[in-house]
Amino acid sequence: MVNLSTESNGKKHYNVYHIAKKSIREITENTYLITFDEDISFLPGQFCMINVDGAGLTRKPFTLGRIKNRELAISIKISGKGSDYIVKTNNKLNVLAPLGKSFLPQNQNGAILVAPSCLAEGIHLSQHFNAPLFVASKTELNKEIIDEFQINLTLGNDGYLRLLRDLNEANFDWIFVSGSKVMEELAVRNMPNKVVYVSLNEYMACGIGACKGCAVETSHGIKHVCTDGPVFRGDEIWQVQRY
């Protein structure tokens, strides 16, 4: 609200939506692509916080996406009671959105690299910026989803490292990466030739800049994922040795 935070938040307005799931498709083991009947207005890179009823004390954060530039979507990996609730409940979901800053790359010459748990955002950014979509997964993906969204799939750790080496030499100015912290750090450290953007997923409680819980250390001091991010330049988070 008022500028008593480290950084100015500007004018913000957050809405609570009650939205019904339209479809749930398995992307890979334990990981799903969920689409919704209703729409939420948001900008690329922004996220939402979803209430899990009695299955947890905090809402859970999810980056927002669109399928075919229309249908609102999230992707989700079941990792606990909260995510299990979101996938399995038949109730409408209580969603706080849109949150965080939008992702604005320096130009359109980039590539999108995501884990299956961030696929909805990956599809959206790929279509929005007309950028190729790479998915790095430990397990096989649903073939229909690979075909439908023209996914370049890489399996396993060795495959992921090879992909990073290839992308580092490819003709892109920037690479957007969204996945686990380990996956993002590897991307930043192994693509020193590129501007790497990472969508961070620090544990958060409020999602709106109030609690100061989702702090990350950056080269510019402490920042908050929910209001300063969620997308940061990778070299602000991890030091990169450039040659």
Place this chain on the structure above:
Amino acid sequence: MASSKILNLRTPIVIASGPGGFGEYLNVSSIDWSVVGAYTLKTITLNPKVGNKPPRIYAFDSFMINRIGLENPGFEGLKRVIESGELDEITTKVPAILSLGGDSFEEYVEITKLVKPYLQKFIAIEYNFSCPNVHHGGLSIMSDRDEWRRLLKEIRRETDAFIIAKLGIESGFIEQMAKIVALEGWDGVTVINTIRGLMVNTEGQVILGGLSGLALYPLALRAVYEVRRALPDIFIIASGGIYKPYQAKEMLNFGANAVSIGSALFQNEDVINEIGREFVNNTNK
């Protein structure tokens, strides 16, 4: 001797210092602010604090632990938003309570002096004597009982504001602490703050911080009960694990004058409307 001043709140619902930040929840369109009695701002200290290194927060089913470390812009930051008129964006919608903290006796006194010109903007000052996440001040300021008592006396001498001491349960029996607060002429107490706890997150990182959430509720209720039994007149804000209207009512039944909503905001800020509706309906009956 104990003050018998009453804080006139339009409803007995208060947003807790900390989880409510610096008014960010006013940006959430679904909250009906007419049912909120006051918004307690996040604690301000004399000098800015960047807070603790991450990770800072983690939650399980019934409790969470935070180690934010009083991140705040210091007195100069507060002064800036008051003088620019930004604070009025909050106070035109809901009365505000200022929360103050410090790293030492001197800092508590100094910030008390500095905020004097701005007190018409606030209905009360809550002093944070119980943050478990800073090495100096907070909870540790109470470890030397004589010094703490001198501090209470000094602050009371410095200000005519409605002053409230936020107390935890780790520095002695809370009713004894509240008696000291009352004897020094303070107007109210907020009971309780978070309690020191330890959790390991999914990445195996140990989080040493303050425990809050549902699990705190029976401890806070007992604290309210004990303080009210010891002090019939002091103003009590009940704080700790209030997630449901029945808990808010129970706190008032056991002697609280107001209830503070904190971590419940993270689960669903609609808790404010739910509890608010309950009070409004009861008042209208």
